[in-house]
Amino acid sequence: MSDTVVVGLDIGGTSTRATALTLTGRRVGTGRAGGGNPTSHGAQRAAVELLTALRAALADLDPARVVAGTIGLAGAARLLADPAGRAAFDRAWHDAGLRCPYAVHGDALVAYASGTAALDGTVLVAGTGAITAQVHELRLDRIADGHGWLLGDAGSGFWLGREAVRRLLADLDAGRAPGALATTVLTELLGSADIAAHPRDTVDATIQVVTRRPPIELARLAPLVVDAATDGDPVATALISEAAAHLADSVSRIRPADAVTPVVLGGGLLTANTPLAAAVRAEIARQWPDTPLCTAGDGAVAAAWLAARELPEVTDPAALHARLFATT
Amino acid sequence: MSDTVVVGLDIGGTSTRATALTLTGRRVGTGRAGGGNPTSHGAQRAAVELLTALRAALADLDPARVVAGTIGLAGAARLLADPAGRAAFDRAWHDAGLRCPYAVHGDALVAYASGTAALDGTVLVAGTGAITAQVHELRLDRIADGHGWLLGDAGSGFWLGREAVRRLLADLDAGRAPGALATTVLTELLGSADIAAHPRDTVDATIQVVTRRPPIELARLAPLVVDAATDGDPVATALISEAAAHLADSVSRIRPADAVTPVVLGGGLLTANTPLAAAVRAEIARQWPDTPLCTAGDGAVAAAWLAARELPEVTDPAALHARLFATT
Numbered sequence: 186m187s188d189t190v191v192v193g194l195d196i197g198g199t200s201t202r203a204t205a206l207t208l209t210g211r212r213v214g215t216g217r218a219g220g221g222n223p224t225s226h227g228a229q230r231a232a233v234e235l236l237t238a239l240r241a242a243l244a245d246l247d248p249a250r251v252v253a254g255t256i257g258l259a260g261a262a263r264l265l266a267d268p269a270g271r272a273a274f275d276r277a278w279h280d281a282g283l284r285c286p287y288a289v290h291g292d293a294l295v296a297y298a299s300g301t302a303a304l305d306g307t308v309l310v311a312g313t314g315a316i317t318a319q320v321h322e323l324r325l326d327r328i329a330d331g332h333g334w335l336l337g338d339a340g341s342g343f344w345l346g347r348e349a350v351r352r353l354l355a356d357l358d359a360g361r362a363p364g365a366l367a368t369t370v371l372t373e374l375l376g377s378a379d380i381a382a383h384p385r386d387t388v389d390a391t392i393q394v395v396t397r398r399p400p401i402e403l404a405r406l407a408p409l410v411v412d413a414a415t416d417g418d419p420v421a422t423a424l425i426s427e428a429a430a431h432l433a434d435s436v437s438r439i440r441p442a443d444a445v446t447p448v449v450l451g452g453g454l455l456t457a458n459t460p461l462a463a464a465v466r467a468e469i470a471r472q473w474p475d476t477p478l479c480t481a482g483d484g485a486v487a488a489a490w491l492a493a494r495e496l497p498e499v500t501d502p503a504a505l506h507a508r509l510f511a512t513t
Numbered sequence: 514m515s516d517t518v519v520v521g522l523d524i525g526g527t528s529t530r531a532t533a534l535t536l537t538g539r540r541v542g543t544g545r546a547g548g549g550n551p552t553s554h555g556a557q558r559a560a561v562e563l564l565t566a567l568r569a570a571l572a573d574l575d576p577a578r579v580v581a582g583t584i585g586l587a588g589a590a591r592l593l594a595d596p597a598g599r600a601a602f603d604r605a606w607h608d609a610g611l612r613c614p615y616a617v618h619g620d621a622l623v624a625y626a627s628g629t630a631a632l633d634g635t636v637l638v639a640g641t642g643a644i645t646a647q648v649h650e651l652r653l654d655r656i657a658d659g660h661g662w663l664l665g666d667a668g669s670g671f672w673l674g675r676e677a678v679r680r681l682l683a684d685l686d687a688g689r690a691p692g693a694l695a696t697t698v699l700t701e702l703l704g705s706a707d708i709a710a711h712p713r714d715t716v717d718a719t720i721q722v723v724t725r726r727p728p729i730e731l732a733r734l735a736p737l738v739v740d741a742a743t744d745g746d747p748v749a750t751a752l753i754s755e756a757a758a759h760l761a762d763s764v765s766r767i768r769p770a771d772a773v774t775p776v777v778l779g780g781g782l783l784t785a786n787t788p789l790a791a792a793v794r795a796e797i798a799r800q801w802p803d804t805p806l807c808t809a810g811d812g813a814v815a816a817a818w819l820a821a822r823e824l825p826e827v828t829d830p831a832a833l834h835a836r837l838f839a840t841t
Contacts, residue, residue: 328713329686332720335728336678350664358657359766385656392660400663438687 193488216241228270257295300449521816544569556598585623628777779809
């Protein structure tokens, strides 16, 4: 059994990570590659990153020891519906020397499994975007939000960044002196917090800088909001409260009011010790007082666990989960 | 004096309109051409539409009778700062046979002047976008919003359309039966209000239809919100209230609390007899009880008036305004 290895991959927008684990919970290989979200980068590019990360994880291993694998990625359903994309993934898997089958799951399921071994529960992921899912028997069931920046992702990093700019523009319109958050946003966007003699010129310059870039880059301002809220800036604090309310609202769209299953918080905004994570935890504890709140961990390890738990030799998947996450 | 003619042009995103008027208020020519917003269509294309509209307006006139002209358009400041664009406009003006100078004003000023002859006041325009301006001595002074769909235009047609889709997606997430507004939005976007066996498929289809088009086309859904609110749909009614609050907020950013100058309401959402126009009127009457509320009229006529009132023979511009708008 110690010869048996499973691999897990977590393919995200900014990085791809692979982990090879024995069923005793020993990490025998890790790999890292560039962002490979097939929705934004195309399946061919994603397959290239997949292969790079896999090869690194398998560098010191006989690939024949690998008996199962799982890939977690955003847009999994779209990949599975795309024969050319699926073929590119098959090829990368084969080129890495792997002959076992692999499963593909949405990144939300992998985030969920990185926080709990429970078969049923809720996962809320807030990073650049925001999505909530009900998990039933370790499959994504109902989903809320994840609608993308134009129509949704309320309370996400994009949302925080956009709202920070909106508050800044409202201050400039009204001739109010910019506060701490507005000052850092102005400096980040324009290189200086100086306001032109005609404030409308600063308004126009701000809008031009933002609209010249892809809209999603507004998410890069989210850490400024988090930091300003940490420092007690009232505008940032209000935005964090509003974001937490949006995120909790998306949970309450799909999670039964009497649920006691765990809630896993994932994504960069909720796994770090931020005021947003604290506000979301408080809001969820208020609405579901008896719910265990878990934080998402290593997605590649969770993907490997999802692969392992299907194996006949794994008789206690929860114990394996505890073991795997204890060693990472 | 009856031989003297002024021309006014209102260059908008969907149409360009020209009017030639005598100083006694007689309309002696009108012209119409395609949309010519130089910001969205480029100054060269705008100049072509300008020439077409001008030629039609001057068809039965000796152009030598025209002694002054005004062009109102969105993005006027950008045109004036662009020598090539300005040259294209000069050429069109000349090609139409005109030898008099012309002035260029922002569309918000022209909308203001189409509602009142008062030198000072406020104009709130809500169509596809939304902008508010304080007018001082018939020049745009402070401006609020007009920040574009990504960062602002709160309460605009774009905003109403986007919020209508967001409410629809929230209903689908939560498994709520779509109400009247959601049903018409679904039908408009997908050709049917049927919801797939997996409602997430309908969510994905809706998002795909919207994101395949330019975001600004969400404004095309605004009339559905207005109609549903007129019919008493509660979701649409709530959206209209929220839009009215956003529009009133943008006014209060720049209009002094004790102002008694007129407020002109312009743009397709506020000049028609809509629930949004009624809600905005009520909100403004509440905040500024002594304020005359005016509705924007013919922009090309207002542009012509702005040209005429600078002429020495026009001794009573307010009387001319009354006369001009009485005859249109």
